Amino acid sequence: MSRILLVEDEVVIRTELRRLLVRHGHDVIEAGSVEDASADHDLRAFDLVLADVRLPGAPGTALVGQCGGAPVVLMTSYATVKAAVDAVKRGAADYLSKPFDHAELVALLDHHLPGARPAPSALPDVAPGASVPAPSAPPVPPTSEDDELEGMVGGSAVMREVFARVRKVAPSEATLLVLGESGTGKETLARAVHRLSPRRQLAFVPVHCAAIPEGQIEGELFGYERGAVPGAISARAGLCEAAEGGTLLLDEVAELPPKVQARLLRFLQTGEVRRVGATRARRVDVRLIAATRRDLVAMVRDGSFMSDLYFRLRVLEIRLPPLRERPGDAVRLAESLLRRRAWAMGRAPLTLTPEARAAIAAAPWPGNIRELENAVHRAMVLADASEIGLELLGLDAPPQPPSPAPLADAHEGEPPSDSLEGYFRRFVLEHQHELTETEIARRLGISRKALWERRQRLGIPRPRS
Numbered sequence: 001m002s003r004i005l006l007v008e009d010e011v012v013i014r015t016e017l018r019r020l021l022v023r024h025g026h027d028v029i030e031a032g033s034v035e036d037a038s039a040d041h042d043l044r045a046f047d048l049v050l051a052d053v054r055l056p057g058a059p060g061t062a063l064v065g066q067c068g069g070a071p072v073v074l075m076t077s078y079a080t081v082k083a084a085v086d087a088v089k090r091g092a093a094d095y096l097s098k099p100f101d102h103a104e105l106v107a108l109l110d111h112h113l114p115g116a117r118p119a120p121s122a123l124p125d126v127a128p129g130a131s132v133p134a135p136s137a138p139p140v141p142p143t144s145e146d147d148e149l150e151g152m153v154g155g156s157a158v159m160r161e162v163f164a165r166v167r168k169v170a171p172s173e174a175t176l177l178v179l180g181e182s183g184t185g186k187e188t189l190a191r192a193v194h195r196l197s198p199r200r201q202l203a204f205v206p207v208h209c210a211a212i213p214e215g216q217i218e219g220e221l222f223g224y225e226r227g228a229v230p231g232a233i234s235a236r237a238g239l240c241e242a243a244e245g246g247t248l249l250l251d252e253v254a255e256l257p258p259k260v261q262a263r264l265l266r267f268l269q270t271g272e273v274r275r276v277g278a279t280r281a282r283r284v285d286v287r288l289i290a291a292t293r294r295d296l297v298a299m300v301r302d303g304s305f306m307s308d309l310y311f312r313l314r315v316l317e318i319r320l321p322p323l324r325e326r327p328g329d330a331v332r333l334a335e336s337l338l339r340r341r342a343w344a345m346g347r348a349p350l351t352l353t354p355e356a357r358a359a360i361a362a363a364p365w366p367g368n369i370r371e372l373e374n375a376v377h378r379a380m381v382l383a384d385a386s387e388i389g390l391e392l393l394g395l396d397a398p399p400q401p402p403s404p405a406p407l408a409d410a411h412e413g414e415p416p417s418d419s420l421e422g423y424f425r426r427f428v429l430e431h432q433h434e435l436t437e438t439e440i441a442r443r444l445g446i447s448r449k450a451l452w453e454r455r456q457r458l459g460i461p462r463p464r465s
């Protein structure tokens with residue numbers, strides 16, 4: 001069991017996070033501010049500190065350097081991401097941009113938690129979603145195996161090719177376009193590229209373009225001068241500048257409005273950023289990785305994505321296959337997750353029954369690795385015995401004999417059949433006219449990013465206001 005200090009002033013969020021961490025076997029001590037945390041506790045007595053950046057009084061970044069060897073993981077909104085990036089440069093272990101999924105947080109903490117662990121050489125796996133290497137983080141075990149790279153698990157032939165390509169493109173400075181359905185691991189791959197690149201010591205800044213309101217995205221990315229955008233009481237650097245020397249990931253790049261696409265193209269052509277309202281541009285040294293689940297070629301054809309930008313983005317390209325096209329990887333990932341979670345929780349490893357393995361391999365996993373992770377986590381929490389069967393995973397037995405053909409086109413775009421998705425659809429359709437996206441996400445217990453993704457996947461676009 002690890003001892004985690006959680007510093008968050010929003011009681012609802014703090015309670016939710018505490019429950020999550022306790023469910024994962026951690027001992028959680030809470031504080032509403034840096035001052036309370038320092039007054040009430042010995043900051044050096046924790047295995048890890050998880051703190052919001054924006055707090056009443058001192059910011060969460062003030063904890064960096066005060067917690068002995070414990071890694072400090074920061075939670076940040078777009079408004080404070082620059083402060084978080086700076087804090088990582090000063091020794092914070094990592095940061096997570098809000099909104100984030102519970103699975104993302106758990107994976108990140110697993111990666112950074114030290115404590116009573118086996119020696120690195122005995123570790124079963126490398127944590128997924130691993131981020132900026134931290135001075136205080138435990139060393140990541142070497143990844144010499146062909147079926148694993150920087151936290152990415154996958155022994156199928158197609159994933160081995162992806163790994164080979166990642167190794168090849170990482171040292172390059174060229175822009176990389178990562179394509180793949182939601183949850184296939186695009187951000188994870190981008191982090192792997194960053195960690196294998198000469199920029200690994202500097203910031204990795206992921207930006208989820210679809211989660212930033214359309215009216216703010218230009219200022220968030222490129223910064224602004226005082227008074228240039230509503231509410232700009234002082235000049236601010238954008239996320240491009242925050243990533244100086246490091247790597248900027250533009251996730252869901254296809255969602256950028258045309259005006260921002262044009263500005264991004266200019267940035268790629270000149271290597272210079274001009275803040276909104278500024279007359280002078282400044283040179284910024286950033287490697288850009290763009291990711292999308294959309295068909296950019298079709299978007300270029302119908303005029304919704306600039307062709308010049310598309311060609312600038314896809315200097316290098318990597319396509320991540322959906323999980324249903326690599327059933328062996330689904331089982332490999334599930335077993336790797338079981339081992340890693342058990343290790344993080346100090347529990348004996350759980351195993352899958354033969355039926356569960358067959359069902360995992362045969363399931364379509366429309367939400368890909370993220371959906372598989374959620375199913376495995378849920379099963380682990382509910383498991384009483386040392387084996388996990390079909391029921392705990394919420395899967396049906398595969399047809400007998402199991403179909404050898406990949407379950408190629410049984411998902412995207414089709415009406416959802418399972419009851420959770422049915423509930424999601426009903427809830428969103430019933431409430432979307434009176435609730436904001438943030439409220440809907442909160443009531444459903446998911447992040448805004450997850451809400452947006454599910455809307456995309458299930459074909460429930462946001463109503464125009």
Ligand SMILES: Nc1ncnc2c1ncn2[C@@H]1O[C@H](COP(=O)(O)OP(=O)(O)OP(=O)(O)O)[C@@H](O)[C@H]1O
Pocket residue numbers: 103104107128129151152153154180181182183184185186187188189251293333369370373453
């Ligand atoms: N190859 C992998 N091995 C192990 N875990 C992985 C792998 N790829 C992704 N994951 C895990 O799966 C989850 C989803 O990955 P990620 O966020 O990178 O996907 P994505 O394609 O960027 O999703 P989205 O399109 O929804 O933003 C994360 O928790 C990540 O840690």
